Amino acid sequence: VFPQINKNISTKPLYLLCAGSVLFIILSFTSLIQESVQITEIGLRPVLGSWYLLFAVYEGIGMIYCLWFLYKKWKLSNNKYEQLQVKFNFFGFLIATSIALIGTVILPMFNISAMIYLGPTVTVVIIGFTTYTIVRYRLFDITIIVKKTAIYTLLTGSVTAVLLLGVLLAERIFRMFMGHQTFFFSAVFAALLVTFIFLPLREKIQTLVDKMFGKKKYEYQRVLKQMGRELSRVLPLPRLLKYILKNITDTMGIDGGVIYLREANKFKVKSLLGNFSNKSIALSKNDSLIVWMTQKKDAVIKDEWERISEDKQFQDMKNSLGKIGADLAMPIIREDILTGIIFLKNKSSGDMFTEEDIDLLLTLANHAGVAIENARLYTQVEQAKLYQENILKNLANAVIVTDEEDKIRIFNEKAQQMTGISASLAIGKNYKKILPDEFSQAIVDVEEFGKGFSSYEIEYIRDKKKADADKVKPMILGVGTAVIKGKNNRINGVILVLADLTEIRTLERQLNRAEELATVGTLAAGMAHEIKNPLVAINTFFELLPQKYDDSEFRNEFSASACEEVKKIDDLIHRLLNFAQPKSPNFTLNHIHKCIDENLKFMSTKLNSYGIKIIKKYAPDIPENYIDKTRFDEILLNLLLNAIEVMENGGKLYITTSYEKTENGRQILLKIQDTGIGIPAENLSRVFDPFFTTKDNGTGLGLAIVYRAVIDHGGNIAVESEAGKGTTFLIYLPIFLKAYSHKFLTVKP
Structure with missing residues (x-):
């Protein structure tokens, strides 16, 4: 309902003016403002009290502040339509208050009371300007005027009744206990009583009038507010968008709607309900409608733009709405960014969208922005989870992940095959109670040293009893471990990866055997060459020995040389044995x-x-x-x-x-x-x-x-x-x- 409060305008003076109003209402029951009324030739003339000047200053300040408030709202508004609404009301209020202030407040101070009757009369000026704004620029739904009139009439009557009853009750109490009347304290008591009951009373009257004058509208507002709260639940995105459109259109009696969401640099149709001529149109980020909604973050009503401006931007916006076939566009804002738009057709009843409707839909669109973001995140998490599960399922390696409580959190299909333990049995259980000792020890080592290991192998036999009976060969597993760390470098879990290297090691043994055979050939050729030289020397000495046996010098030289050559052969054979058959490392x-x-x-x-x-x-x-x-x-x-x-x-x-x-x-x-x-x-x-x-x-x-x-x-x-x-x-x-x-x-x- 007009005027909406602008956050850029301070409302603190309003509270001071309200406090002044309460004070002067109380003082109006005394002679401080007006002592009496005199009958003159030209009619009645008020006899002013000693505080009348203060009252006049208050009236002037109040009217000037109201005019300033309207002026600021006029100039600060980014909405052309709203500017026109405020402008007409500003001039209407300016004319009326100027005449009323001069005729009923200022002139009586100079004993001129001829224009005192103009005060109530000039309200017609305000009514005229307001009526024109309602009809020409849809200031608000006419039913709102009726509702507001009823609300303020009932509220004024109720407050007056409470005020009078409070004064009478206080007078009776003071007379009973003090023996005389104290009107001032009675008025203060009544004012405090009104202050305490005003807000609850206004809410009760508001609810009552809403039900009396627009039960259907009251119901759909209630339903839409409830819907806003329910949107906080995470739903799959397509289902969520359909839920939003169906509830809005069904509840408000709208012919149809469509939701556009941002994708890269375009806004595309993601959900549609009703008859739209163009179901595949996309809006670029440079579209006038998108640019305006990104900047203003406000609703766009097609009828409003047709009335107020021939500006090219507004005409382009109207054309965009026309291409889509919509009459109302509501921005979906998330973290100050335009993430989507809800386009709606007109109401089936032909009624216009009121300010209350727009406010409610904007609030709902904000809730929808949060819900859509949650749904997108939910979808991403679901896709990531499915992607992770597919990777783990198709991995050739066993993957086991534990948490900080030593419970198994991931146990993929290969791990199930390798251990013979099902995932349903393993997940959520303590790994020390579920996993074989060889696997558990690998995780214990990580927790003990605070680091992962990724370069060692273990031998593993799944069914040890069967292995003992049938002499089953063990599996050779390559073990890799990693630490999952959280805040403060604390270990939050361990990742254990096991690769079945049995076939690889079998192939390696076959390859090594082939290499060994090749090495044997190399060794044989090398030995033949290396041993042949010493043997030739020894053989030569043996051939000459029968002829020179009596030569002691020859025998001594032969003995020393033969020993040296045999030592060479022995050293060569020893080194060959060390190379060909090395001992197991210790x-x-x-x-x-x-x-x-x-x-x-x-x-x-x-x-x-x-x-x-x-x-x-x-x-x-x-x-x-x-x-x-x-x-x-x-x-x-x-x-x-x-x-x-x-x-x-x-x-x-x-x-x-x-x-x-x-x-x-x-x-x-x-x-x-x-x-x-x-x-x-x-x-x-x-x-x-x-x-x-x-x-x-x-x-x-x-x-x-x-x-x-x-x-x-x-x-x-x-x-x-x-x-x-x-x-x-x-x-x-x-x-x-x-x-x-x-x-x-x-x-x-």
Whole structure:
């Protein structure tokens, strides 16, 4: 109902004016405002009281404030239609109040009372302007005038009755207890009584009049308000949009409606009810209607734009409504952004949309904006959940996720197949009571160390009783774990991923067997060459021995030479056995820096004799690690000997360690860099092959043994070199805080 309160205009003065009204109502019962009335030749003339000047000032301030209030609303309004409404009422009120203020307030102060009768008469001016605004610019529904008149009439009568009863009651009480009348205190008591009952009384009268003058309208307002509350429930989006349209159109008796929602840079039809000629029209973000609603965030009524302006923007807006076939557009606002529009046809009854209707629909549209956003989020969550379930279902790996209470939250299909436990039995249960010990231990390790592990394997037998009877081979599972962390770095759960590597390891064994057979051929060829030379020397001595047996010098030389050649053969066979049939690693907790220092100390004499300077650069944050001490020493000694042989004239040997985090976990990088003669590019790919050597007295097994030892540690080794500039060996070793098994996954450099 006009005028709507503008939030940019302070309403505090209104409260002061209301307080003044209450005061002067009370004072009107005294002689302070008007003492009496005199009969003169031209009629009645009021005899003014001592407070009349104060009353006149109050009247003037009140009327000026009301005019200022209307003026500000006129200028601050962004709605052209509303500006016209306010403008006509402003001028009507200005004319009426000016005449009334001069004739009934100011002139009586100068003993001129001839125009005192104009006060009530000029109200016709206000009524005339207001009536014109109602008819021409639909200020409000005419039924609202009747309703408001009834409300204020009943409210005024009720307040007056309460005020009089309060005064009479107070007078009787004071006379009973004090023996005399006290009119002032009686009036104060009555005013306080009115203050306490005014708001509840107004609400009761409002409800009563609504039911009397528009029961049907009252019902649909009640239904729409109830609908706004129910929209808070999350519903699937299509169903929600249909629910909104059906309730609005059915309740208000509207011929049809359509809801547009934003998609990228366009607004598209998402739900439609009723007969619309163009059901697929889309509105771009640059459409005049969209631009206006984005800026103003207010309703657009087709009839209003047809009446007030020939401006191109308004004509374009009217055309947009016409193309859609709608008569009313309501913006759906979410977080100050236009997310959609509800378009409605006119009412079937032919009645216009009132201000109450618009306010109610705008409120409902705001509720709808929240509900639509919730429905969209609900749909996204449902789609994400379905997407996640499909991924987990089709994964080749078992995925098990636990929460901070150690309860299983995700248990995919592969996990069910691997364990023989159904998801319905596992989800929501404590993993320690459900999962096999091998799986539970993997999660316990993560909780214990506060980090995930992703580079080890375990052997798992699903049915151990059957395995004992039938000698079933165990499954080989690759284990990967990760931590789910929340606020304050607190562990909120663990992700366990299990990959069945049984077939892969079987294929690897077959491949290794083929490689071993190839190696046997290489070893055989190498042994034939390496053993043949000592045997030729021994054979020559044996052929000459019968002829020179009496030659003691020859026998002594033969004996020493034969022993030396046999020792060469024995050493060669020993190294071949170490390479071809290495012992299983024995992992113990050691620090590689300590191991390096021990080997450097052991080789210090030889290093110094060749003039080789050692330069160490150790990373300070490297922890102890599980390694095979004997095999690791073998790696270091072979690489140190190799460096000595390529730096016969001295040089520098750099030994560097660093600590790295990779996608497979944490690892140590050990660099051993010499400044020797380097390795030609064509030989780099063969340096780790058995029996490959460029040295005159080399066997070609040193680097092959180093390579095998690094692989047995679950690591990897690479070489970088350039002829004449030296060689760098890079050894990658995984870090394990616990000795799981020697079956480590290989770390990639």
